[in-house]
Amino acid sequence: MASREDVDLSVEFAGVRMRSPVGVAAQAPFAPPSIAVDKMTELLLKHVEEGAGYVHTPYINAELAHPPNKLPTGRFMKAEVKRFGRQGMWCTAESYRIEMRLDAGLRLVDALKKRCPDDVPVIANIMGPGAEPDAWADHAAKFEAAGADIIELDVSCPLPATALGAVEAYITEELPEHAGVLLGDIPKLTAAVTAECVKRTGVPIGVKFSPETGFPRLVAFAEQIEAAGAKFITSINAPLSVAPPDIYNGGKSLYAGLDANPISPALGPWTRYLCYRNIGTIALFVPGIDQAAVGGLVEPEHVVEAMMLGAKICEFSSGTLWKGWSLIRQANAFLGKYMQQQGYSSLDDFRSLGVQYIMPADLVxxxxxxxxxxxxxxxxxxxxxxxxxxxxxxxxxxxxxxxxxxxxxxxxxxxxxxxxxxxxxxxxxxxxxxxxxxxxxxxxxxxxxxxxx
Ligand SMILES: Cc1cc2nc3c(=O)[nH]c(=O)nc-3n(C[C@H](O)[C@H](O)[C@H](O)COP(=O)(O)O)c2cc1C
Missing domain, CATH: 3.30.70.20 (Alpha-Beta Plaits)
Structure with a gap:
């Protein structure tokens, strides 16, 4: 019998070969690495050493570079329920301050390309200006030239929706340069941006969905994205919420060191079912498009679950923040063991097996x-x-x-x-x-x- 290490975990995603379906989600640090390319490169390579099949850059914006001489800033907070355990975490940030400068982002892609093995592609996670298709395509073309193997359009970052004026921008569709989910929750605008990026680049383009685009709208959105020429959809970015107040302290913020309770993303385990909603329903209704699963995946078994619901690749975000890079190694090891136990010789043997059971309630x-x-x-x-x-x-x-x-x-x-x-x-x-x-x-x-x- 083949040893666990011999099990073939390689996968072709959006036409690009990867050594493993387990990878690193896009993560913009709230601390100096996002302004220090060498440090960021080293951090991402740690995941590669642990066996990641691909790496993501953090989001890189076209126009508004990180303000000079300012540190990236944000805050994390635990989300938990007494006796039920850890549900995930909150994280809040001022979005302009955590984005990578364009020049730094391009250098990051170049550095990663030079140091990642051939079967570990680099995915550039980019945020173009507003909803302007031409400018998005210019931005995407720069990352193709820098060597990115795949480009993921971040139209789902929740942070721009936490800024002043967000509600008005969404309603009027006059989007700020840094639009994130304000763009991604308007499918027709995202489809136009996607189509232009596809037209103007030769690398696979995909779109990262927001959980704010619920079912069934997300299926119609996925159809439009596929028709626009996207090769993949990533689900999901972090959902927005409001953290609970300190009920024993006059409703003040529970964020450490903050005298504020900003509207903020809440991610981690509690969101896994939103991720599965997207993956499962897109697999059912739009089966032709490749899918990357992210959101609430924090255990090796979650990788198999997401793949059985139709994902081709899976990525950890808060899972690795909280358990460390070795979660990637553990997930690869689990996959090998699981496949041996179940008699699967390739990922194709079990991918999407669960989709046949997803159905409208009246057919049950x-x-x-x-x-x-x-x-x-x-x-x-x-x-x-x-x-x-x-x-x-x-x-x-x-x-x-x-x-x-x-x-x-x-x-x-x-x-x-x-x-x-x-x-x-x-x-x-x-x-x-x-x-x-x-x-x-x-x-x-x-x-x-x-x-x-
Ligand atoms: C600190 C932090 C920074 C993030 N930065 C990005 C980013 O730059 N681009 C992006 O598309 N998603 C970003 N995300 C979202 C994650 O990639 C992921 O979609 C989200 O956290 C949900 O996954 P999780 O529940 O496993 O954390 C970030 C998440 C965290 C925690």
Missing amino acids: DWGLGRLAAKVDDSKCTGCGICCHNLCWAMSLDKEAELAVCDEDLCGTCALCVTICPEGAVSLGAAKKPRTEEEIYAAVADDEEKRLQP
């Missing part, structure tokens, strides 16, 4: 009448949680101190399965299969009995 077979809740008496502790909610069929046998299900009333909703802290409930074959009409009649009959004085 709910198993009504054939399945019912089954309590495993050896695991049930009689805590009664399954009886203290929306359920009609579960009750507590006080003598036996066990939950019991009245199968005649069971609507097969699996709430009990979902909430049981002991994992004591499952759905299994009903003792006596019933028709939907029989369940309906039993519930009506039970209601009548309950109403009797």
